[in-house]
Amino acid sequence: MNIRNLFRKQLRSVIEWKEQDSHILFHRMATSTDEIKNSSKLIVAPGQGCLLVYDGKVKATLTEPDTYELETDNHPFITTMLNLAQSMESEHKMRFYFFRTAELVNVLWGTATPVKYMEPNYKFPVALGACGNFSVKIDDAATMFSTLLATVNDYTSGDVRELVVSRIVAPLTAFLAEKAYPYTEVDKHLLELSTDLKARTTEELQRLGFILTDFRIDSVTFDDDTLLRIGKIADMTAEKQAAAEVDLDYVGVQKLGALRDAARNEGGLAGAGLQLGAGVQLAKDIFKTQETSETSTGTTPADVAVRLKQLKGLLDEQLITEEEYNKKKDEILEKL
Structure with missing residues (x-):
């Protein structure tokens, strides 16, 4: 020296x-x-x-x-x-x-990995991520020093964010498993979810010398696989409701979908290899079961009304032409 x-x-x-x-x-x-x-x-x-x-x-x-x-x-x-x-x-x-000693406010946080739980309406597992902000302050520096810091020279807002996020995943998973909110209702319960997570996380942070003064969940998001699966279900539900409007069964829905896809291709129905009259053939296929039944029981005005309603639905969906609609309508009316 x-x-x-x-x-x-x-x-x-x-x-x-x-x-x-x-x-x-x-x-x-x-x-x-x-x-x-x-x-x-x-x-x-x-x-x-x-x-x-x-x-x-x-x-x-x-x-x-x-x-x-x-x-x-x-x-x-x-x-x-x-x-x-x-x-x-x-x-x-x-x-x-x-x-x-001052409060550290509005620290942004987000779950590192999605949390999974069983969706009660769709009956399959979904993966949910959450994000928001929190505020925190040091409550007991001596406890914090002895339980958390040791030889650390600097402890930053980024470090406390990692700490809080690491303590959130387990109670968030338990809460969602217990409540099992439907996909469409999760956003309605963000305040309840925030309150529950704050209560569960506060106790753990106090043990480390912190006070969690505020905790909020701003939004939740579902992973791409979950959104894709739910999107498919929503599309099928919409198709089913649309078919119900014209009294079609599942087979009719499938045929409607096939013809609609063909109509959207470049060149329309012809480009998909369908000739003029494909709409009439579709109508015949859809009504085939009904025609067989009517052969044995006879055609009533009520039956004709139902079939005309179905036929009009095909026209409204632009799956058959005006000419095809008129031709099939005449066939139905001839049976009265």
Whole structure:
């Protein structure tokens, strides 16, 4: 050790956290030496607190803005001279961990992986992701230091976000499994879900020295596979409802779909290899069962009305032409 460094170690220090980053919750202050001399000064500014660790133990937690005088067993020159056998190094070390006392607000969060549960209406597993924001503040710096930080120099808003998200997944999964909200109703229960997750997460964070002052779920999203499966069901339901309007059964729905797809191809029905009259043939196929039944029971005005309604539905869907519609209509009316 040169004379200059030896002399610098004998000076009393003034320790303060001058450049406080708004994203840092906990910060170990680097000093020129850990052998802080007796009667050195510590400045704690508004919005800050400081944890004093002396001889490996938490000596004090200071939260009031003030200038504090430090008491140590290190005295200028005397302590150094008494430790010649230890290379003039004192065993009495003091370290300073500054922390933010103000609330950290509107920290954005989102689940890293989707949470799965059984959808009660569709009867298949769905995967849901959630995102929102939360606010947090340090409640017990000493507990936080001993249970969470250890040798960490800086603990940031990004670190607390990872901590909160890691504690959310399990209670979120349990909540959704218990409530099993239908796909269409999840958004209605975001407030209830937020309240439940805050209560469950608060207890865990308090054990680590934090207070969760606010927690919100802003939105939920379902994964692509879930949306695809539900989309297919919705399409089939719409087809079924449309078919019911013209009293078609499942076979009729399938034939309608096939002809509609063909009509949308380039070149229309002809481009799909369907000749003029394909619509009439479709109508014949749809009414085949009814015609067989009517052969044995006879045609009634009510039967004719139903068949005309079905035929009109094909025309409205543009699956048959006006000419085809008129031709088939005449055939139906001839049976009266």
